[in-house]
Structures are given as C-alpha cells and as structure tokens.
Amino acid sequence: MENKTFTISVYSENNVGLLNRISGIFLKRHINILSLNVSESEIENVSRFIIVVNTTEKWVQNIVGQIEKQIEVIKAFYHVDEETIFLENALFKIEASLLFDEKQIQNIIKESHSEIVTVARDFFVISKSGQRAEIESLYEKLKPFGIMQFVRSGRISVSKAKMEISTLLEELS
Amino acid sequence: MKNNKISGAEAVIRCLLEEGVDLVYGYPGGAIMPVYDELYKFQDQLQHVLVRHEQGATHAAQGFARATGKVGVAIATSGPGATNLVTGIADAQIDSTPMVCITGQVGKHLLGSDAFQETDIIGISTPVTKWNYQITEASEIPEIIAKAFYIARSGRPGPVLIDITKNAQFDEIEFSYKKCTGIRSYNPKPTLDLEKVKEAAELINTAKKPFIIFGQGIILGEAEALLKELVEKSGIPAAWTILGLSALPTDHPLNVGMVGMHGNYGPNVLTNECDVLIALGMRFDDRVTGNLATYAKQAKVIHLEIDSAEIDKNVKTTVAVLADVKESLTALLPLIKNNSHESWHNEFKEKYEIELEAVINDELKPKKEGISMGETIEMINKHSKGDAIMVSDVGQHQMFACRYAKFNSTKSNVTSGGLGTMGFALPAAIGAKMGMPDREVVAIIGDGGFQMTIQELGTIFQTKVPVKIVVLNNEFLGMVRQWQQLFFDKRYASTEMINPNFIAIAEGYYIKAKKVTKREDLDAAVAEMMASKESYFLEVMVEKENNVFPMIPTGASVSDIRLS
Numbered sequence: 001m002e003n004k005t006f007t008i009s010v011y012s013e014n015n016v017g018l019l020n021r022i023s024g025i026f027l028k029r030h031i032n033i034l035s036l037n038v039s040e041s042e043i044e045n046v047s048r049f050i051i052v053v054n055t056t057e058k059w060v061q062n063i064v065g066q067i068e069k070q071i072e073v074i075k076a077f078y079h080v081d082e083e084t085i086f087l088e089n090a091l092f093k094i095e096a097s098l099l100f101d102e103k104q105i106q107n108i109i110k111e112s113h114s115e116i117v118t119v120a121r122d123f124f125v126i127s128k129s130g131q132r133a134e135i136e137s138l139y140e141k142l143k144p145f146g147i148m149q150f151v152r153s154g155r156i157s158v159s160k161a162k163m164e165i166s167t168l169l170e171e172l173s
Numbered sequence: 174m175k176n177n178k179i180s181g182a183e184a185v186i187r188c189l190l191e192e193g194v195d196l197v198y199g200y201p202g203g204a205i206m207p208v209y210d211e212l213y214k215f216q217d218q219l220q221h222v223l224v225r226h227e228q229g230a231t232h233a234a235q236g237f238a239r240a241t242g243k244v245g246v247a248i249a250t251s252g253p254g255a256t257n258l259v260t261g262i263a264d265a266q267i268d269s270t271p272m273v274c275i276t277g278q279v280g281k282h283l284l285g286s287d288a289f290q291e292t293d294i295i296g297i298s299t300p301v302t303k304w305n306y307q308i309t310e311a312s313e314i315p316e317i318i319a320k321a322f323y324i325a326r327s328g329r330p331g332p333v334l335i336d337i338t339k340n341a342q343f344d345e346i347e348f349s350y351k352k353c354t355g356i357r358s359y360n361p362k363p364t365l366d367l368e369k370v371k372e373a374a375e376l377i378n379t380a381k382k383p384f385i386i387f388g389q390g391i392i393l394g395e396a397e398a399l400l401k402e403l404v405e406k407s408g409i410p411a412a413w414t415i416l417g418l419s420a421l422p423t424d425h426p427l428n429v430g431m432v433g434m435h436g437n438y439g440p441n442v443l444t445n446e447c448d449v450l451i452a453l454g455m456r457f458d459d460r461v462t463g464n465l466a467t468y469a470k471q472a473k474v475i476h477l478e479i480d481s482a483e484i485d486k487n488v489k490t491t492v493a494v495l496a497d498v499k500e501s502l503t504a505l506l507p508l509i510k511n512n513s514h515e516s517w518h519n520e521f522k523e524k525y526e527i528e529l530e531a532v533i534n535d536e537l538k539p540k541k542e543g544i545s546m547g548e549t550i551e552m553i554n555k556h557s558k559g560d561a562i563m564v565s566d567v568g569q570h571q572m573f574a575c576r577y578a579k580f581n582s583t584k585s586n587v588t589s590g591g592l593g594t595m596g597f598a599l600p601a602a603i604g605a606k607m608g609m610p611d612r613e614v615v616a617i618i619g620d621g622g623f624q625m626t627i628q629e630l631g632t633i634f635q636t637k638v639p640v641k642i643v644v645l646n647n648e649f650l651g652m653v654r655q656w657q658q659l660f661f662d663k664r665y666a667s668t669e670m671i672n673p674n675f676i677a678i679a680e681g682y683y684i685k686a687k688k689v690t691k692r693e694d695l696d697a698a699v700a701e702m703m704a705s706k707e708s709y710f711l712e713v714m715v716e717k718e719n720n721v722f723p724m725i726p727t728g729a730s731v732s733d734i735r736l737s
Contacts, residue, residue: 020296020299024299024300061485066482071303071358071359072358
C-alpha cells in the first residue's frame with residue numbers, strides 16, 4: 001500500500017493531557033506528524049484537532065481507531081486532500097526599507113494575493129493564506145531580499161462532506 | 174448546623190467504599206500519607222494489604238480482578254512509588270484488566286518544580302492507561318473516582334490512574350457521591366447490528382469446516398454459558414487463546430485446545446484449512462496468528478468484538494459484529510442450526526494423535542530421568558481435580574501450565590499474556606486468593622520470574638494468605654535458552670542461573686517449604702501442598718534443557734508449526 005497525505009480530524013473534550021495522549025498514538029507507531037492544529041470547533045466546549053500525516057490508508061484507519069478509542073475523544077475522521085478544503089497561514093517579517101526601495105516586492109505581494117498586516121519603522125509583515133505550494137513559492141520569491149522571520153501554521157481544514165458531530169452529541173447527551 | 178465537610182483523603186476512601194471496594198493493595202509514602210491516615214481509620218471496612226514493592230500491588234490487584242471480575246485497586250505514593258506501578262499498569266492495559274491505581278502527588282503549588290519525589294506520572298502512564306487524570310482540587314475527587322471505576326470496568330476494561338496532589342488530600346469538601354453511568358465522548362456498549370448477526374449466522378450455518386477461536390472477551394463479557402451453548406448446538410470445534418483458557422472446560426469434547434505459538438498442533442494447522450473462522454472476543458495477537466500474510470487466507474472471518482479498533486486491525490473480517498459478546502451471542506444463538514461436523518472434528522482428532530505421539534506423551538510420561546514441567550502440571554491436575562485457579566508467570570513453565578492444566582470453571586487461568594511480565598505470578602496469586610478465598614490458588618513460576626518479585630513472600634507471610642507456590646526450577650531462563658538453542662546456535666548468553674537456596678528463603682518467611690528432585694517424590698509432595706491449609710512453597714527441580722513444543726517460529730505461518 002502506498003503512502004499518501006491524510007488529514008485526520010478529531011473532535012474531543014477540551015482536557016489537559018489529551019494532546020499528549022493523541023500524539024502518543026503516532027509516537028508509538030513511529031509516525032511523524034507533518035502538521036498539527038488544535039482549536040475550538042463549531043460546538044461549544046468541543047476542541048478540534050487537525051493532524052496531517054503521510055502514511056498508508058491501513059495505518060491511518062488503525063490510528064483513527066485508536067484515537068477514537070480514547071475516552072475523551074468524541075469522534076475522529078480521516079480524509080484525503082480531495083475531500084477537504086484546506087489551507088495554511090504564513091507570516092513573513094521583512095525589513096521596512098525594502099518595501100520602498102524594492103518596487104518588485106509590492107508586485108510579489110499583489111501577485112501572490114498576500115497582504116501586509118503591519119508596517120513599522122523597521123519592518124513590515126506579510127501574511128499569506130493558502131496551500132503549501134503557494135506559500136513555498138512566495139517564500140522563494142521573497143528570499144533573495146532577505147526574510148527576517150518566517151513562520152507557517154499547521155494545516156486547517158474542513159471536510160466537503162457533512163460532519164455529523166452535532167447530532168451525535170445531541171444523541172449522547 | 175453540623176459541619177459535613179470531610180478531607181479529600183477521607184473522600185477517596187468513601188468513594189472506594191461506594192464502589193464496593195473492600196480490599197486494596199499498596200505501599201505508603203510521603204505524598205499519599207493523608208490517604209493512609211484515613212485507611213487506618215477505615216480499616217474495619219476497607220482492608221489494605223501492604224505489599225513489598227509497588228509492582229506487587231498492581232499485580233495483586235490484577236490477580237484479584239482476573240479471578241473475581243471486579244476492579245482491582247492499587248495505591249502508591251508519588252515519584253518512585255508511582256513509577257513502580259508502571260509495569261503492572263502496562264500489563265493490565267494489554268490484557269484488558271480492570272484496575273484503578275491511585276497515586277499521591279506533590280502539592281499543587283510544587284507541580285513542575287522538580288520537588289522531592291515529584292514525577293510526571295500522568296505523562297508516564299498515558300500510553301499504558303485506558304484513562305488517567307490528575308486531581309488538584311479536593312472537590313474533584315468524587316466525580317473523578319466515580320469516572321475512574323466506570324471507565325475501568327466498562328466496555329473493554331483497562332487500567333485507570335488517578336494522581337492526587339497532596340493539597341487535594343488535605344482540603345475539605347462537602348461529600349456526596351454519584352456513580353458514573355455515562356460519559357458523552359465514550360461509548361462502551363456499541364449498539365448491536367442485527368443484520369450483521371444474521372449474516373454471521375448464515376455463514377456459520379452453511380460452513381463445512383467452521384472453527385471457533387475464543388479469547389478473554391468471553392470471560393470479561395461473562396458469556397461462558399453462551400459459548401458452551403453455541404459450541405454444543407453448532408458442533409463447531411473451539412480453540413482458545415491463552416487468555417481465553419478456562420472459559421470453556423478443558424475436558425469439553427469440543428474444546429480442541431490452544432492456538433498460537435506454543436498452542437496445539439490441530440488448532441494451528443487447521444486454522445489454515447477451515448472455511449469459516451469465528452473469532453469471539455479475541456484480538457488476533459501476533460503470538461496467535463504467526464505470519465499474517467499466510468493466516469487463514471482461505472477462510473471467511475467472523476469477528477465478534479466489543480472494541481471497534483480491533484476490527485480489521487490484523488485480520489480482515491468478512492462479517493464484523495461490533496458489540497458486547499454476551500449480547501451478540503444471545504442474538505446469534507437462536508439463528509444457529511444444530512450440527513455435528515463429525516468428519517471435520519475427526520481432523521482435529523487425527524492432528525491431536527500426531528501431537529500426542531510427537532510431543533505430549535514424552536512431556537507427560539517422560540522417559541528421561543529428570544522431572545518434566547508437563548508432568549508436574551499433570552500432578553497438580555490430579556490433586557486439584559481441575560478446580561484450582563492457576564496463576565502462571567512467564568516463560569516455558571507458563572506454556573506448559575497453559576497447555577496441560579485442567580480447568581472445570583471459568584476465571585481459573587491467571588497469567589500475563591500480552592505483556593509477558595516475568596514476576597507477575599507471585600503477587601497475582603496473592604490477589605487471586607484474596608479475591609476468591611474459597612478456591613485453591615496455585616502459582617506456577619520459573620526460577621527466573623520468581624526472583625523478580627520474590628519479596629512478595631513477605632506479603633504472604635504477613636497476611637497469611639494461603640497460596641500454593643510451585644517453582645519449576647531448571648536453573649535457566651528456559652524460554653530464552655530454548656530460542657538460543659534453536660536460533661542462536663546454542664550460545665547461552667546470560668540465561669544460566671546460579672540460584673540461591675529457595676527453601677531457606679521460603680522458610681525465612683516462615684512458609685512451609687519442600688524441594689522435590691526425584692519423580693517418585695512428586696506425587697506425595699503435591700498432595701501435601703494441596704492439602705495444606707496454609708501457604709506452601711514447593712520447589713521442583715526439572716530437566717534443565719527441555720523445550721516447549723509445538724512451536725511456531727516468529728514470522729512463520731501457523732501451518733508451519735514445528736513438532737520438534
């Protein structure tokens with residue numbers, strides 16, 4: 001079975017230690033987590049984990065089964081890229097003078113559909129939302145001018161198919 | 174108005190009493206002292222057994238749980254007390270044993286400060302617990318302990334660890350207790366799909382060579398009577414995993430023996446010849462299946478299982494029935510047609526004859542001068558009449574014990590299956606005997622494993638618990654030696670044991686002790702041991718280099734099981 005990128009979605013109670021419990025399931029199988037994002041979900045007091053891994057479908061099934069088995073996990077799913085809408089966020093901190101001295105930078109910002117979130121005396125910050133390849137392409141274009149700081153978030157995603165979590169929770173409570 | 178407030182420590186004890194606990198195992202220390210102070214006050218309602226090492230507390234709690242079906246409880250202090258529990262917790266996790274461990278922790282204000290005897294037991298125990306939780310406020314105690322017991326015993330059971338900071342033990346709360354009846358994110362009882370039951374019945378009824386393998390799920394789900402009914406009605410030969418042993422009487426005519434690495438010849442070979450494989454409350458462990466790529470590929474597989482994560486994990490099922498096995502068997506039974514499968518059953522008989530000739534006769538009636546482990550187990554059978562609980566340790570003696578022991582009733586076989594924890598048996602036997610005082614409990618231990626938890630002889634002496642201890646001494650770490658002989662050209666690296674005088678040690682603890690070196694003395698010695706009203710230590714010097722056969726070498730197919 002070939003390796004593929006899978007997005008695992010976990011709906012859980014918001015409890016101390018659960019992140020450790022979930023990451024341990026990957027650790028146990030020697031699987032590297034490519035990206036991890038934890039946030040609130042559409043349901044009050046329910047957290048949502050978005051975990052991206054590269055592995056086989058057999059393994060991801062097994063992992064999702066083990067995740068779902070954890071007491072405080074309400075439901076876990078996995079999807080391939082075609083089944084979700086997903087993106088990442090990146091921030092680039094760049095020396096302020098370049099914004100005025102290098103005309104090309106303004107073109108790069110425009111063409112990449114990124115935006116300037118702040119301009120200070122010494123630096124300005126570009127924010128870019130999109131897929132990994134778009135962010136990487138922007139990075140390559142800005143690199144020659146000198147990037148003071150760069151950071152990219154984990155993947156966030158929503159599934160195209162309906163998630164039946166709310167109805168599930170109603171049934172449970 | 175009367176002050177109804179009690180300390181968190183007292184609340185812990187009251188929670189235990191509310192859960193019906195009357196026996197706990199443990200070892201005191203700084204961070205758990207408030208709880209011990211309450212144990213002292215409540216000693217007429219709640220017995221605390223002082224073990225000699227915290228690992229012993231977990232294994233005793235496991236032995237208690239496995240023999241009774243109730244939740245075992247172990248208590249320890251923070252730091253080393255807590256870390257010493259880890260082996261037993263991991264053992265309980267992999268063998269699905271309901272257990273609640275309570276550890277003390279440094280005060281909340283000291284958490285994370287590398288305080289004296291502080292250790293992150295939540296972090297350490299997370300991968301080996303079904304659930305764990307750190308209580309830092311006394312007010313959390315009743316709800317969390319109620320949850321702990323609910324989680325430990327429901328669904329697929331397992332160990333839960335509750336870590337309680339010292340301030341939470343001292344602080345006072347208004348106590349009220351409500352048993353936990355459900356947690357919204359946790360569904361321990363999946364809803365039975367009757368369509369799946371029908372599909373399973375259809376497959377079973379039309380099968381020409383159906384074969385049942387049952388595991389501990391039958392015992393945990395209290396479905397022994399249903400299993401027996403199913404087997405008798407359908408006429409299907411039934412084999413067991415090591416933890417399924419005793420769920421069906423060993424002398425039942427349709428009980429065909431053990432599957433797996435050192436299981437019986439027929440059940441292993443015929444796994445790859447059956448047309449429908451019916452797995453009941455078992456998880457297709459690698460020691461059961463051998464090479465998965467060549468495991469039961471010809472068969473349609475029906476899996477009755479409570480844990481959805483186990484379905485299709487190792488073996489792809491044709492029909493998966495996700496439910497409590499008692500519920501699914503109850504629904505399945507009326508749909509099953511009477512059958513006898515005589516010619517199929519004869520294949521098991523033929524294979525048994527082969528094994529009898531090649532392995533069993535030599536083991537039970539050895540021609541060598543030295544005593545064999547198998548004949549010792551047979552001797553225990555003779556005197557126990559199959560009514561004793563057998564608690565075995567890990568290694569060759571364990572395989573001989575499970576292969577040759579006779580059991581009439583369920584919950585009679587207590588052993589460390591999944592984790593293979595040497596040192597398990599002595600403390601587990603203490604727990605089993607305390608849980609089932611009216612049953613005879615015999616621990617079968619090797620000379621290696623015995624020395625891993627030998628200090629629990631002190632617990633036996635102090636509590637006077639009348640367990641019978643049999644050490645099968647071959648002066649080797651026998652199972653590893655066997656592998657060295659077969660796969661490492663007899664390079665016996667660190668497997669030979671120069672042992673102390675075990676009799677003197679047992680007698681040092683004032684336990685009656687006897688050593689047998691000759692076959693002719695074995696019968697009388699076992700008889701004396703079984704007749705003893707007190708604990709009894711029997712050391713049997715056995716043949717040094719005997720091997721356990723049959724054997725499926727690691728990575729081989731069940732079809733390629735070796736008889737020698």
